[in-house]
Amino acid sequence: MDSINVSELVERLGSDEDAVRKMAVFKLQSNIGDPSFADVFILEGGLTKLRYLTLHATGNTLAYSLASFSRLLEVDKGWEFVNQDLVERVVDLVVTHPLVNILRGAMSILVYIVSHPYTTSNMISQPDSFGFRALEPAMAVHPQFLEMLVSRLSAADHALCANALLLINSLMREAITNASEADWAKFVKRLRDLGVTEAVYALMQSTALQDLSHPLLEFQALTKVLLRKWRDVPVDLEKPEHRRALKGIHLASNPERVTTPVDDGEEGPRKRHNPEKWRRLGFESETPAWEFDEVGYLGMKDLTEYVRLQEDAFQKLLLEQSTKPAEQRCPIARASLAVTSILCEHFEVEKADVDDAKFQLSFESRTTLDKVFKPLILQWPLLHTAGLQAFFRLWQTTGAETEDFMKIAELVRILLEAVVGGATRVSDVHEVEREIRQFELARLRHLQMEVLELTYEGHWGHHLGQIRDELDHEALQFVKEQRIRCLLAGAWFPNGHGHDGDAGAKQGLNPAHSTSQRYAKLAHNRRFLHYADFDIRSDEEPNLEGLHKKIDLTAAVVTSNVSTSSEPNSSTTTLKATHDSVPTRKITIHGYLPSNSRPASPKTHARAGSAVTKTPRKQVTLLTLHPPTHSLAVEWLDGLRMLLNQQSITNETEKLIAMVRDYGLKIRLLNVRFDDMALAGDAPEIPSREGLDEDYYYDVFGN
Template sequence: MENINITELVERLGSDEDAVRKMAVFKLQSNIGDPSFAEVFIANGGLNKLRFLALNATGNTLAYSLTSFSRLLEVDKGWDCVNQDLIARVVELVVTHPLVNILRGAMSILVAIVSHPQSTSKQASQPGVFGFRALKPAIAVHPQFLEMLVNRLSSADHALCANALQLINSLMRDAMTNDAENEWPRFIKRLQDLGVIKAILMQSSALHDLAHPILEFQGLTKVLLRKWREVKVDLEKPEHRRALKGLHLASNPDRPERTEKNTERAEDVKKSRRHNPEKWRRLGFQTESPAWEFGEVGFLGVMDLTDFVRRHDDGFQKLLLEQSTQSTEQRCPVARASLAVTSILYEHFEVGSSDTEEAKSYLALDSRTNFDNLFKPLLLQWSRLHTAGLQALFRMWKATGAELDDFGKVVELIKILIEQVVGQAPRTKDVSDVEEEIAEFDYTRLREMQMELLEEAYEGAWGTHLGQVREELKHEALQFVKEQRIRCLLQGAWFPDTLGYKQENGPITKHDLKRSVPSSWRYVRLSHNRRYLHYADFEVQGNYEPGLDMLPEKIDLSIVSSVVSNVSAASHLSSSSAETLTPSPARLATTKITIHGYLPSSSTNSSQKNTEQILLTLNPQSHSLASEWLDGLLMLLNQQPITAETTKLINLVSSYGLKIRLLNVRFEDRMVGEPEMPGREGLDEDYYYEVFGGL
């Protein structure tokens, strides 16, 4: 600034030669942003000359003048020269002028005017000078202003796009803050009809210039959603009454439902249509006074429901017709479902967050990574997400065979679905792909995710106590599976013969002395008192289960020392040397379970009293049979099961037990602490109390 003579610069601004004026205003635009420079400039009479150039200059002189004037307004100087003549000139330039450098400056001036706080303005006594109202007279002369402004968002010049979006943001914020209740919705709708959202989404990759205005637009979208939500549904308001009437008419109320009433006379049918006692309940409302049911979501809920009905008129009527053929309990409440999806989206996008929190997000915007995390383009696709979520709810309702009492549970599934698909979607994911994923998301997978989230939530809230419950359930599951495996032994099973059978025949008895050729099949069964293992050999496998009286051989389980399996040589998971089973068909052909023990002192071979002997060998035909008998024998001997199949079964039973308990306890419930003791104040001897049990 020390190299510039401000007095001389001001004189040059009033020169008759355009080249002199252009050079002067060119130097001015790079210095006027300094408040001290601006004060000296205004004191030397430069403001009126700059305003004159903004109103009358052309070409680059005009471009430099507009830029200088906008920067002067940014340092809160020069507001005395802002009037309708200047505003009209700038609006005209935005609408008609093709040059980018002129458009940038013009839009920057309008942003400053619209955003200028009226309460602190020296011109506050002049209504309509600032804010959106200041532009309305000029816009009335150029009604294509908004359309041209939205079109500028498609410009290849990102700086111009940023200026246009900043102006749109300023207009939206001022309209929602200062316009009358019935004016700002029309303005917002006009912008949306002109395609402002589509234009912004197409330019969202222009990170350097558009990041801040895009995030500001996202914040304004949340403000807009909050305002619509805060508008209470009031049937005294014509637009609210028309919206609800449109819902009723779209439901095709004149179509007779498939009931016995269709056999009535035509006069009675017409009368019943006029006085349908379920006019609104048939649409999925809980009562015949629907206005109060929008209490939680306000007019936003009306907009979402009416938008869905408008876009899917035939599907809406078909859905209601299908519902009419079902009992009241089985019908999906369409209106309630729509309101629930609106609430889910409102919560998911944190629409209720304050402007302060939004401002903090702008401060964090210093890289593409932060922008990807902060910008949620799917928020701008609110209507399409609502429709996709609502249709998913209908699909879940039908797939699960839900009834009215299950409504909350289905809503919880949709909440998880939205969080999974919408919440995990990257910034660049197209909304059509999101819609498709929501529509095709597998119900079983959704339920698994629900249970995982439940466990995580309760783990955090009730960590120690939930661990105790899990250990208890694991012990119960172990006992349950133990009983199941032992019952398999009680039922008995057939086992085939193998080579070398005679050498692994079991304890030597008088029956072995008479046998010269090994038999082909062995049947083994546990005694009812679970103390003996009975078996016998047969030439062929019978299609019956031999009783204990047909199984003369038996082993006293008290002499069994270990159970060994040769299924896998890679892993020994038991102190009894038994091994983990694998489902390989090649190995199953030689699967062998060997029972070892010590013969009692009455044995004919006294020299082997203290030596561990093979008592019995089994050759299971399948993986499941091997798992049942190997682990069944081990658990019968009070040892731990070792096969993967049994372990999986134990975990499955334990997991389901935990899930059942979690699903029957609300997160608000408390598993710890004692209940509050009732006071005795005001009581005499004539009273009683009840004790309520907890979980």
């Protein structure tokens, strides 16, 4: 302000020469945003001349004047010069003028006028100068104003596009806040009919997101506000539009009237409405208005939209349901309301607030932007239809009945959370619909268990940790016992490699001649492993008495020719196998030879003064087994190791332990305890054992 003479600048604004005025207003636009400069400018009488230029100038002089006036309103000054003449002039420019730099300033002025808060003084002195009402007279003169405004959303100039969306947001916010229910609903419908939702959806998925982040996020917040407003409007059949919507649903169902017998005095049979007029459509009663209490008019809108878009499918579904018993029919209307409620929960409609846009704009990167924006909320009708169709599919696939309604609704909630919640900012809505349609039930069940575990983890994390520890131990003991039982059962092993590598053979424990089959079996005391070699494999399994060789396992170690997995330092391993006919799987048992078969140990003298010691015993290979199949190798390798309290090393055993543990946890999570059932009513009667004896059996496979 020190370098600019405000008095001289104001004087030049009133010059007869356009070039002088243009230069003056050009300098003004870069300084008027300073509140102190604005105060001096107004005191010097500059506001009157600026308003004159705004109303009558052309070209760049007009563009600079509009920008200056907009920045003056931004610092909350100059409102006394805002009247209908100014509003009509700016609206006319928005509708008729082609130049981008003029359109930017004009739209910016309208944004401030519409957004200007109502104060007591304003409402008394200028009741129609601000808010949505300030534009109504000008919009009546220019009915194409809204259409032109929406068309600007596809402009190549991002600043113009942003200003157009800011103005649309201001109009929507003002209408929602201050207009009556009928007025704001009509205004929003008009905007949507002009394609504002599709245009904003395209912008949210475009590369111009960074430049348009503020107005786009505000539009997203306003969409949530609208959804909440519709949800909070109770369904009232006294209102014509509500009554028409419900009647439209009924007529679209292709209802058949019931013929009643002829009464005395009547000429012929009469046709009346089906006594289950509304229950037939999936409502719980014949007075359906109360069933919309949770989701209000939003639920009715969603159901109406589904029926309108899927009328043929709706009629076909009703026809199919009519052939089933009542308890097996899918309640279409209830399902629709449930999907609406699920979507409200997913998009957090309850937390809708236009001010969300103000504190969510501290973005650090494009990645953060992608997380904040949820363009799929603008495709609400398509998501509702897809969710409702998924409800029907799950109902049919699972064979659900009326009492299973909430279970199917929970599955749909998990499905929508997974697909819609997992979609990115640029995900195509049709791809999302397709994924919802094709989502496999088995995968959905898996997600359901994960959600259940997380839910319980959040509430009972400490207790679940204890349960998992218990189940880990139980699963390990279960699998250990299963593997050891395989050893107790015994198995045949080919001797394709001979047993010249066995130290036991060299010491006389094994026969000197080569045989083709070896049979091994664990003793019942689980201490000794008995085995013998045979020329041929007999059909009958040898008993322990026929296995004249045995190994004491109390101090044995089991190894195998296994390779580590592809991951370094992995505890899971995979047995080797080749395409040769000769088995290459090998399990080796190391231990100590019996004392009577060990040669005398030489005595050595230690250093002077030390006692005479014996040579330490060394472990040798006691037995080598060549499992013919992979499964047998896994059972015997880990069975022997677990018997000796060594760590199991095969991937199959680890998976089996994990599966047993997980199933145990799921069974416990899904278990309905007696005390939980008792909370809902009286405790069930305990059956009496009177008259029972020991002559009974368990029907394991009974219902």
